[in-house]
Amino acid sequence: xxxxxxxxxxxxxxxxxxxxxxxxxxxxxxxxxxxxxxxxxxxxxxxxxxxxxxxxxxxxxxxxxxxxxxxxxxxxxxxxxxxxxxxxxxxxxxxxxxxxxxxxxxxxxxxxxxxxxxxxxxxxxxxxxxxxxxxxxxxxxxxxxxxxxxxxxxxxxxxxxxxxxxxxxxx
Numbered sequence: 001x002x003x004x005x006x007x008x009x010x011x012x013x014x015x016x017x018x019x020x021x022x023x024x025x026x027x028x029x030x031x032x033x034x035x036x037x038x039x040x041x042x043x044x045x046x047x048x049x050x051x052x053x054x055x056x057x058x059x060x061x062x063x064x065x066x067x068x069x070x071x072x073x074x075x076x077x078x079x080x081x082x083x084x085x086x087x088x089x090x091x092x093x094x095x096x097x098x099x100x101x102x103x104x105x106x107x108x109x110x111x112x113x114x115x116x117x118x119x120x121x122x123x124x125x126x127x128x129x130x131x132x133x134x135x136x137x138x139x140x141x142x143x144x145x146x147x148x149x150x151x152x153x154x155x156x157x158x159x160x161x162x163x164x165x166x167x168x169x170x171x
Contacts, residue, residue, distance in 0.1 A: 049080020082115025110170040120148035
């Protein structure tokens, strides 16, 4: 960080005074992210989305804040927030899936659900059979579980899951 934080860190001997400044936050670190190819930019933004889930007390607040980012960053940040939300609330997964039709525009809602589906596929990749025994209740939960099962089958055919994205995302 530049400014006072950098000055104090240098004065306290925590950082050298000639340490270069960190990335500028303008446009959601556009200059910094622009150094990377698009697929890596998406992964970085996805990681930021996972941080969003932990840095907000409410998932709706995290998603609302994500929708204020530059357009190309909204999808990976919301996807990452949904993935982390699913992981930290694993006890409530059926409830989360049944109530995943969040009150945001359809594209944001689909992205949130894609993050949940990816999380389910990821859990099944880590613990094979996790999805096989799931008995979903209701149309939405059934749809999301079936989607995760299809993504898991594709990952098995491919030999690996895609890096924090679905082969066939909801739209």
